[in-house]
Ligand code: SF4
């Protein structure tokens with residue numbers, strides 16, 4: 001991707017985010033390492049890491065059509081699972097030893113059903129049952145779900161996944177979360193040294209690189225950013241609110257129009273790392289259950305905590321001195337359609353930050369329309 | 384916080400219009416002079432009684448509930464509480480004259496056109512204060528993404544903000560652990576209702592209601608056995624939808640519902656004895672046995688279903704609402720009652736059953752129905768709201784291929800005839816049936 005950043009660490013992250021296979025993943029596999037794919041940010045990737053896997057967050061990067069998956073999905077399905085499944089049918093995910101799905105949304109949950117019937121290369125696959133509500137009974141349910149997965153993986157791999165291994169994985173992931181938050185701190189500056197598109201590439205890389213190594217890269221990048229010159233040439237500071245956004249190009253289009261993306265609440269952004277897993281909890285699995293059901297900033301797929309979600313949006317907007325919020329949404333996504341409807345209402349009701357809802361397809365199309373709408377939005381902000 | 388008279392009056396206006404529309408339907412059914420007409424008339428009278436109970440509760444400040452068929456209505460009906468479904472209008476009154484206008488209203492509010500119409504409409508009603516505001520509400524947060532979003536809007540709305548809301552959390556699995564978890568959710572729901580309505584659950588009364596509802600489920604199952612007959616004794620006019628409305632919505636565990644089911648099976652058995660099928664009009668006979676794998680197209684049912692039968696001889700022998708395991712409730716203890724209610728409501732309830740969990744429910748239902756009902760063709764209407772089903776189309780197709788039975792995926796809106804025009808749907812069905820030599 002195009003960048004002004006003089007950073008080798010960034011270059012490696014961008015390369016990893018730009019395709020499904022990356023050199024470090026290749027080396028990991030060549031060295032006998034295994035990878036486990038997972039859908040959605042509510043699968044406890046720490047458990048996969050504790051089992052010795054490289055956890056790989058599923059994406060459709062590089063897909064240019066859905067010619068194969070069209071036989072399994074319909075035109076009213078979100079383009080994200082359709083492109084990912086197309087990539088799987090093309091064999092791009094044959095390197096996975098395991099796939100962990102979750103009942104995240106009506107579209108993604110069906111990937112599991114189609115996968116087990118049509119992708120033979122994956123040796124182990126399962127679907128986890130994530131509750132909708134966020135109470136104590138739900139934490140207890142998900143605790144059992146994680147332990148079930150732990151047992152299944154132990155059987156599949158012929159190993160024991162110890163509490164200590166899980167604690168270590170949590171600790172490492174928390175360290176990564178801490179570094180990512182430091183990365184976001186740079187974006188609070190008047191002249192941030194890193195753009196929104198670049199940040200997204202770094203965040204995506206954190207879901208497909210060996211995690212120890214990613215942590216090192218993040219450390220290097222933070223040092224590079226201390227030295228880097230900031231860019232102040234923008235018309236407005238923008239926050240992105242939305243879902244499965246793993247394509248830096250979408251953010252770049254917004255930034256090209258003069259809307260510098262300085263923060264977000266998305267599946268690859270702050271919702272992943274703004275809050276750490278509680279390491280003081282005695283039982284690490286319970287800590288994971290509580291984190292994924294209750295304490296991490298939630299997406300609208302969880303039920304009943306819209307007030308907390310809008311509060312998080314407001315907090316991010318305030319901390320990063322945001323001028324406008326773009327609510328992106330993949331077409332046919334019911335969760336984000338209604339969420340944006342409520343967000344728009346809440347922000348308007350309090351005469352707060354301008355809000356633009358922008359529907360898109362997973363593989364970027366209609367760039368011209370996106371540009372026009374963003375330009376008009378920036379004009380509104382500028383008054 | 385008490386609602387002002389003005390808010391209350393407005394909230395019940397559309398509900399009353401719906402009631403009046405059903406009264407017209409009742410008059411029409413009474414004039415039909417057919418057995419289906421008589422059964423429909425009895426059903427409509429039961430439905431109208433339920434509606435009157437809600438109107439009375441609103442107008443006289445009595446406790447009533449917003450609820451759902453899959454929230455174990457046996458519990459709150461046994462407590463004597465009137466209730467209505469938050470998503471009632473699209474499912475029951477989708478062919479009422481005001482519906483299309485309301486759908487447009489929802490779209491104008493920014494709810495787009497790809498959100499299930501059965502979700503958009505209630506959001507529109509809630510946001511415009513066009514729905515009765517209950518004493519407390521029992522939400523529905525499955526089987527689709529739309530349902531929990533609808534109930535989050537409900538919590539968000541200024542008139543509803545103070546309406547206590549409880550929703551049972553649905554596991555994705557259906558094993559014993561899932562059922563026990565759901566039973567605990569139902570127990571919590573009972574405590575919630577007691578807290579907010581002042582009504583108390585009387586176990587003896589609940590046993591009575593469950594036993595009556597067991598009787599209904601038993602006859603329903605017998606009736607579905609009778610429908611396996613060739614020719615099928617009833618077509619689209621009588622079947623799953625009506626049985627569902629009586630047993631799970633308007634007359635749960637009531638003696639009238641038992642009587643209605645008894646008449647239903649009697650009519651069906653008489654027809655079989657006489658060797659006649661569903662044909663209520665001269666000049667057509669059953670030529671194609673069809674499994675309509677969804678709910679009926681309520682928004683345009685009268686413009687499509689008679690045509691299907693009379694023009695093509697295509698009889699819907701089963702549909703999504705007539706197709707589930709009819710689990711009975713073991714009333715021997717509180718424990719068994721809650722466990723079985725959880726099973727019935729989580730695993731059996733129509734639409735919930737297919738859409739909540741993994742795709743096995745789709746393929747297994749197709750296998751069972753095609754075999755047991757001697758089905759010639761399977762039609763998956765492809766309702767625009769059923770996005771999990773849309774992502775199961777390949778699996779359904781494959782299942783039908785294995786069974787050597789033709790499969791058609793249409794792509795439509797069950798509630799809005801403008802999404803795919805009725806002519807287009809008809810064309811697709813005719814081409815499909817012609818292509819397979821049925822017409
Ligand atoms: S964007 Fe919405 S529909 Fe698409 S995968 Fe995410 S939650 Fe599902």
Ligand code: SF4
Pocket residue numbers: 499500501502526527528529530734738768769770
């Ligand atoms: S009709 Fe289907 S998609 Fe629409 S609300 Fe019901 S279950 Fe959900």
